[in-house]
Amino acid sequence: MLLIEIKDNTCDFCGCCVGVCPEDAIALQEARIDIIEERCTNCAKCVWACPFEALIFHRPVREAAS
Amino acid sequence: MKDRYDVLVVGAGPAGSTVARLVAREGFSVLLLEKDRDVGTPVRCGEAVSNRSLESIVDVDPRWIAATIRRFRLVAPDGSCVEPDLGGHGYVLERRLFDYDLARMAVDAGAELRTKAYVDGLLADGGEYRGVTISLNGERRTVGARIIVGADGVESRVGRWAGIDTTTPFRDMECCAQMTLADVDMEEDACEFHFGTAVAPMGYLWIFPKGHRTANIGVGVSGAAAKHKSPIRYLNEFVARRFPRAGILTTVAGGVPCAATLEDIVRGNVVLVGDAAHQVNPMSGGGITSGMHAARMAAEAIAGALRAGDLRLLAAYPKEWQRSHGAKHRTYHRMKEAVYRFPDERLNAIAAGVLALAPEQRTIWGVFRVALMKHPALVWDMAKTFGFSAFH
Numbered sequence: 001m002l003l004i005e006i007k008d009n010t011c012d013f014c015g016c017c018v019g020v021c022p023e024d025a026i027a028l029q030e031a032r033i034d035i036i037e038e039r040c041t042n043c044a045k046c047v048w049a050c051p052f053e054a055l056i057f058h059r060p061v062r063e064a065a066s
Numbered sequence: 067m068k069d070r071y072d073v074l075v076v077g078a079g080p081a082g083s084t085v086a087r088l089v090a091r092e093g094f095s096v097l098l099l100e101k102d103r104d105v106g107t108p109v110r111c112g113e114a115v116s117n118r119s120l121e122s123i124v125d126v127d128p129r130w131i132a133a134t135i136r137r138f139r140l141v142a143p144d145g146s147c148v149e150p151d152l153g154g155h156g157y158v159l160e161r162r163l164f165d166y167d168l169a170r171m172a173v174d175a176g177a178e179l180r181t182k183a184y185v186d187g188l189l190a191d192g193g194e195y196r197g198v199t200i201s202l203n204g205e206r207r208t209v210g211a212r213i214i215v216g217a218d219g220v221e222s223r224v225g226r227w228a229g230i231d232t233t234t235p236f237r238d239m240e241c242c243a244q245m246t247l248a249d250v251d252m253e254e255d256a257c258e259f260h261f262g263t264a265v266a267p268m269g270y271l272w273i274f275p276k277g278h279r280t281a282n283i284g285v286g287v288s289g290a291a292a293k294h295k296s297p298i299r300y301l302n303e304f305v306a307r308r309f310p311r312a313g314i315l316t317t318v319a320g321g322v323p324c325a326a327t328l329e330d331i332v333r334g335n336v337v338l339v340g341d342a343a344h345q346v347n348p349m350s351g352g353g354i355t356s357g358m359h360a361a362r363m364a365a366e367a368i369a370g371a372l373r374a375g376d377l378r379l380l381a382a383y384p385k386e387w388q389r390s391h392g393a394k395h396r397t398y399h400r401m402k403e404a405v406y407r408f409p410d411e412r413l414n415a416i417a418a419g420v421l422a423l424a425p426e427q428r429t430i431w432g433v434f435r436v437a438l439m440k441h442p443a444l445v446w447d448m449a450k451t452f453g454f455s456a457f458h
Binding site: 012014015016017018019020021022024027028029030045048049050051052053 | 101102103108110182184186201219220221222223226227233234235236239241242243289292293296297298317318319320321323
């Protein structure tokens with residue numbers, strides 16, 4: 001499950017996140033950016049590297065013990 | 067636009083446009099592709115270069131130069147300033163004009179150029195690649211090429227598609243936020259570099275004048291520091307303190323791959339140049355002229371390989387790069403790692419140590435000698451790489 005979200009109005013499309021992504025899981029066009037869910041391992045390096053805090057890591061909600 | 071070219075260059079920055087120009091000049095067909103709508107914007111760069119390095123690779127048009135820099139001011143965390151003599155001068159470029167002109171010169175030399183051309187994959191053909199898939203103004207198509215040049219910057223995806231691991235190690239990525247400010251009070255011939263954990267941990271903050279009371283100001287910090295506090299916060303705080311009344315003309319993000327040099331920059335018929343090949347000086351973060359010098363080496367190897375019909379001749383390019391820049395960049399990278407670990411008190415002590423030197427010894431080498439006093443192995447390393455004369 002993808003835990004990383006990109007805030008549309010904050011991203012500057014600079015490619016810093018693409019450069020640190022070990023899985024080649026981010027596709028960046030001029031003003032469009034997509035995380036490729038099948039490749040993303042939620043390692044969060046992109047979130048930490050973003051100069052503008054445009055990426056958010058949503059911590060997984062732990063399922064109630066059954 | 068044709069279906070097939072001798073050489074296809076992905077990315078019209080300084081390195082890509084230089085490869086395109088020099089290969090086209092030799093009479094080969096070249097297609098240069100830029101994903102953005104404009105060549106040259108947005109400017110994700112501090113725009114400073116040394117005059118000697120730039121003049122040795124291209125005839126400099128005065129229109130490219132926003133300011134000529136004669137003084138380099140290093141500011142320690144406690145505010146003390148050191149102005150080492152670099153033995154030359156610098157330029158702050160107007161990169162929107164510079165990049166635009168380099169691309170135009172490539173076209174004048176015979177290359178074709180397209181903007182809004184987004185390359186999203188390579189066409190595999192055995193161990194080689196026969197072309198790329200692109201989205202051109204939103205329309206999908208393929209273009210064939212004998213040689214594909216990845217000049218796609220910090221993202222460096224072309225290399226990855228060819229099987230080269232171009233991921234920038236997280237710690238080596240300098241994560242940057244920058245602004246162009248208007249109505250700033252500063253000397254128009256002095257570049258400032260600010261250091262310390264409060265302004266730019268594991269990196270630096272720059273203020274480069276661009277004439278007419280404008281300046282390029284930015285912060286670059288390692289990913290390892292950006293993780294705790296983002297570059298835009300450091301920049302906003304500094305600007306509010308130092309230039310509270312300045313107007314903000316641009317606000318831009320960027321990443322600079324300050325890694326030790328990449329060994330693997332040619333794979334089959336795929337060639338990497340510039341930031342995509344991690345050819346940035348890892349100490350300064352400067353990559354304009356090193357990328358262009360690499361582009362010239364790559365263009366010579368490409369023309370040679372095409373003329374002989376033998377891709378193995380591309381190997382001349384990595385060999386020449388390693389000889390001319392690779393070893394130096396590896397040393398710069400080790401120096402950067404050492405400097406990253408300096409606490410603020412150490413940086414203050416270095417400034418005090420340099421200020422205690424006789425004025426004629428206050429060169430950039432003098433700064434390094436004082437800085438690395440407790441690292442004899444690194445001083446030896448530097449001496450071997452840059453020549454012992456640097457230390458006299």
